[in-house]
Amino acid sequence: MRQLKLLSFIFLLVLHGCAKEKDFPEAQRYPILRTLEVTPDSTGASVKGEIVSLGSEPVTEYGFEYTAINNDKSIIKKVVGISAVTGEFEARLTHGLVKGYNYRIQAYARHGQNTTYGTALAFKSLNTAAPVIHSFSPKAAEDNSTVTIYGQNFSNNRSLVKVSIGEIQAYVVSAHPDSITIITPRVTYSGTFPITVTAHGEQTTAEEEFEIIGPQITHISPDKGMPGDELSIYGKNLSYSGWGPYVNIGGKSATIVSVTDTEIKVKVPVITPDLYDKALTVSVNRGNKTAALPYSYTLVSGFMAASVKPTSVPANTAHIPSFISGGQAYFFSYDRMISYEVETGIWRNEGAFPGQARNGSALHKVGDKVYLIGGNYQYYTIFMSVWEYDISSKSWLQKKGLTFGVSDASSFTHDGYIYFFGGRNTSSNTTLWRYDPATEEVEALNPFRNNYNGSGFVINGKAYTVVGNATWLYNAQQDSWSQVAVMPEESTLNGPFRVFTHQGTGFAISAKGDRALLRFSEEQKKWEKVAVYPGCVSSEQYSGFSYGDKLYLGSFGSCSATLYYYQNR
Known part of the structure; x- marks a missing residue:
């Protein structure tokens, strides 16, 4: 009986050993794999595997999968092929390795929706795989912007990754084996610069440069x-x-x-x-x-330097009234007459003024004589006197004078008369006054405006003056004024304007705003900018005169000693 049982057991073993795969459907469906060996070296690792049998489902991919043990947990796949046959296969591992890390590796085969693995082996890497940059996005960004770098052989540990744009290190927000997210650094420059990634001590630079956006x-x-x-x-x-x-x-x-x-x-x-x-x-x-x-x-200023006034020829204020005669410009300067010879550029003292020193006087040439009207001494004393200057003899003669004091008035000459208004006047600073050098009488005309330190110009026998930003034409027969123009918008509220007659038209300039020299067009009734005074301007005042094709301007006193000229174009 015992012998029969033994024979029966042997028979079953024989049947099992001779059974075909169709009698065991699960064994036939899945392939059988083995991980044979892995050999690390100084540049990577070589690994071998074997497909013992294929199973019933077609294998669509096979190779090796490996991951670091207790370090970087990412799984790295090394595909060997997609059409499998039984037998051994091998691969070379060069990515995702860090020197000194321990790795677990298995052969694998993908079939249908399933993956079958072979035995697992362990090895220690003897080298670190260099990071590789495939691309980055965006290609250009401002400072403090997010940029993602794509590639391989990076790390899951952002503390082991460094990214530099040019020579400046960026802040690493997150790191993965195939991508790194950074914040671009704050720098003072812009342009294109290389992106460099260092992972686990290995470094690589992207082929394409990154643009730091900035003004260009x-x-x-x-x-x-x-x-x-x-x-x-x-x-x-x-x-x-x-x-x-x-x-x-x-x-x-x-x-x-x-x-x-x-x-x-x-x-x-x-x-x-x-x-x-x-x-x-x-x-x-x-x-x-x-x-x-x-x-x-x-x-471009439009001016040229003509001369520097020597200190031996003093000018105590920024504006010293002037006139031109015989190729020389004459200036009344506080307590004396001084001159400038245009052709030679020589300055001279022409003699002392016999009256009390003063500033703020009106000075006008009528015929062959010059008249000095009013003025002030140390601002508080306002003079009523009128003085006549003889150019040829360089002598002064005190005239009858006014019945009131006047200083810093706006003034101009027309048809042999000297007109003045505004400033400081002990009678009326809004009245237009007319002084007749021939009779030494002064006449009060119709009220006009109050204005300080202004001046007028004459075109074709017509007298104009600038008050504030408005240009007025004077009708002597009717003793009336009509506004004909305003200053350009950029010169608004930049008065008072000092006005000069030059080459048959008016030129106005202010010390405020852009210090533009404006030329008046009588035909168009408008002002246009032709130059900009390049020098220092003191007390918002200018001195000047016209000679030939040049208009000479300076702002003297403590500010500057340079006389400039503008040549009409």
């Missing part, structure tokens, strides 16, 4: 002009959501008119005298970045 200037138009003119700056990245943009020309801030990403329009600023008629740098500041176009814009 390509060109400007026009390349020369005067204060108050409009300048267009062209480029890219000129607008900004943060602070700015700000524009500087020669280091002076310009007023912005409009801004787009590709164009900024500005009003050219008033600058210091030393910067005129030189090529200046135009710069755009926005955020913490600056773009500059060196030596690209020339501020």
